Structures are given as structure tokens and as C-alpha cells.
Amino acid sequence: LAPLCLILSALLGLASFVRADNPIVQTIYTADPAPVVYNGRVYLFTGHDEDGSTTFTMKDWRLFSSADMVNWQHHGIAMNLTTFAWADLNAWAGQVIPRNGKFYWYVPVRRRGGSMAIGVAVSNSITGPYSDAIGKPLVENGQIDPTVFIDDDGQAYMYWGNPGLYYVKLNQDMTSYSGSVSQITLTTAGFGTRNGNAERPTTFEEAPWVYKRNGVYYMIYAANCCSEDLRYSTGTSAVGPWTYKGVIMPSQGASFTNHPGIVEFNGTSYFFYHNGALPGGSGYTRSVAVENFKYNSDGTIPQIPWTSG
Numbered sequence: 001l002a003p004l005c006l007i008l009s010a011l012l013g014l015a016s017f018v019r020a021d022n023p024i025v026q027t028i029y030t031a032d033p034a035p036v037v038y039n040g041r042v043y044l045f046t047g048h049d050e051d052g053s054t055t056f057t058m059k060d061w062r063l064f065s066s067a068d069m070v071n072w073q074h075h076g077i078a079m080n081l082t083t084f085a086w087a088d089l090n091a092w093a094g095q096v097i098p099r100n101g102k103f104y105w106y107v108p109v110r111r112r113g114g115s116m117a118i119g120v121a122v123s124n125s126i127t128g129p130y131s132d133a134i135g136k137p138l139v140e141n142g143q144i145d146p147t148v149f150i151d152d153d154g155q156a157y158m159y160w161g162n163p164g165l166y167y168v169k170l171n172q173d174m175t176s177y178s179g180s181v182s183q184i185t186l187t188t189a190g191f192g193t194r195n196g197n198a199e200r201p202t203t204f205e206e207a208p209w210v211y212k213r214n215g216v217y218y219m220i221y222a223a224n225c226c227s228e229d230l231r232y233s234t235g236t237s238a239v240g241p242w243t244y245k246g247v248i249m250p251s252q253g254a255s256f257t258n259h260p261g262i263v264e265f266n267g268t269s270y271f272f273y274h275n276g277a278l279p280g281g282s283g284y285t286r287s288v289a290v291e292n293f294k295y296n297s298d299g300t301i302p303q304i305p306w307t308s309g
């Protein structure tokens with residue numbers, strides 16, 4: 001079912017290049033998109049769902065890049081679980097951020113025989129190789145899905161969470177933090193109302209992604225497990241207070257999770273997410289996709305329909 005161009009590429013030995021409509025990658029299953037614009041290209045870090053998975057089976061992370069959002073180069077396995085000697089499972093949703101002439105990659109993984117923790121890897125090149133920056137978890141509180149944002153004053157924040165929502169203030173070295181872990185109070189004014197779940201009264205579920213545009217702080221996230229839709233809140237600072245704004249992308253049939261990422265590239269806004277749209281697609285065999293969109297004139301994000309292959 002691969003498009004003809006992919007079959008021809010494979011036959012010609014050019015399989016590391018893909019030209020794709022949605023899903024972006026049609027030769028393997030990918031999940032948890034984390035795009036970053038660097039040096040005139042969009043670099044797209046993803047998780048990798050193993051073929052035929054019936055639970056989360058994720059051992060490595062992949063990297064793709066594009067200069068035109070049409071032709072994507074597959075850089076292969078950009079990092080795998082063995083990078084973290086203290087981890088043994090769950091190469092889940094991470095994010096790469098450039099700073100200090102280096103590239104820092106924050107990922108949730110399971111501590112060997114323990115609970116989920118967040119590790120940080122570092123490289124001198126965006127394409128790697130990445131190595132464990134500190135040889136131990138940066139944060140270990142059993143939660144997942146780190147996102148990192150650097151504010152205009154240079155202060156970096158790492159947020160993460162499911163089922164809570166937490167952050168720390170990262171130091172300039174990006175591999176340590178000051179102060180203690182802060183928990184963001186999930187109010188319905190800040191994160192919307194979830195119906196019928198007394199333990200989780202707000203819509204926030206997981207997969208936060210924080211950025212700033214025109215002085216407004218945006219937090220987009222997966223909401224309402226299971227099946228997840230994508231929603232957002234805005235804030236007046238990097239640590240809130242947050243105001244609930246609504247749905248960006250409705251839930252989708254085949255994948256019970258979703259995971260957002262937003263970048264601006266060459267004057268266009270791009271919304272990344274994942275779905276189960278490839279043949280054999282499911283909640284454990286997902287595919288990363290992208291839509292371009294325009295912010296409304298008041299800075300709100302329109303609803304964005306998802307598309308399949």
C-alpha cells in the first residue's frame with residue numbers, strides 16, 4: 001500500500017528518503033511527533049511503534065527532516081533505549097531543543113525495574129549521536145511526556161505529565177534544575193471540564209507542548225483519554241495562570257492516543273499529531289501526520305481536522 005514513489009525509492013536503494021502526504025512516514029509506524037526548526041529545515045523526532053504491536057512496544061526514536069515539508073529524509077534510529085544504561089523499557093514521547101551550541105533531548109523511559117523517569121541526552125549535532133548527559137534520570141516521579149520551552153529572558157522550563165502536570169526551572173546547562181518540582185493545579189477554568197471522571201475533573205491527560213507567540217503562552221495537550229482529542233490553554237506567563245481555550249483536533253478512530261507539536265516554518269504554521277491511519281494502524285501502531293493552519297486574528301487556534309493517507 002506504499003505510494004509508488006516509496007516503492008521506487010526502495011528499489012533504487014533510496015529508502016532513506018520519503019515523499020509523503022499524510023501520514024508523513026508510510027514505511028514504519030511512528031508516534032509522538034516533536035518537530036523543531038533548525039538551520040532552514042524542520043527536524044521531526046518521533047517515537048517508533050514496532051510492527052504488529054498490541055501494547056506499547058517502543059525501543060528507539062527516529063528522526064526525519066525536510067526543507068520543504070514535502071520531501072522527508074529519514075535519518076534512521078536517532079537514539080534508542082540503550083543510550084540510558086539505567087533504563088529498560090518505553091522509548092516514549094520526547095522533545096529536542098537547541099541551546100548552547102548543543103542539542104538536548106528529553107525523553108520518558110522506564111527506570112530499570114522501576115517507574116517512568118525523564119532522561120536527558122545531548123549531542124553536538126541535531127542528527128546525533130546522542131549520549132546520556134548525566135547518567136541518571138533528570139526527574140523521576142513516575143510521569144511522562146516532557147516538553148521544554150525557553151522564555152525570552154533565557155529561563156528554560158521542562159513540563160511533563162500524566163496524570164498530573166508538573167514543571168521545573170532548568171538551569172543554563174539544560175541538564176539540571178533549580179528549586180523543587182512544581183505541580184500545576186488543574187482547574188476546570190484552566191483546562192476544561194471532563195465529564196464523568198471524578199478523579200480527573202479537567203480535560204488534561206498528557207502530552208503537553210508549550211510555546212510562546214505574540215506574547216501569549218500556549219500549552220497544547222492530549223485530553224480526555226480514551227480516546228484522546230487535542231486541546232489547548234493559554235497563559236500570561238510560562239507558569240500560568242492558564243485559561244482553557246478549547247478543542248484543536250477531535251479524537252480519531254484507530255488511535256486512542258494523540259500527541260501534538262507546533263512549529264512555524266517559512267511563514268506557515270504547522271500542527272503535528274499522530275493517528276492510526278496506515279494499514280494495520282491502531283493505538284499501538286500509529287503514524288505521525290501534519291496539517292498547516294492559520295491562527296485566528298485574536299490568536300486563537302482554529303479547529304484542525306485530521307487527514308489520513
Ligand code: FUB
Pocket residue numbers: 031032047056092093144145206207257258259
Ligand atoms: O507513545 C507512548 C505514549 O502514548 C506517549 O508518551 C503518550 O503521549 C501517548 O502518545
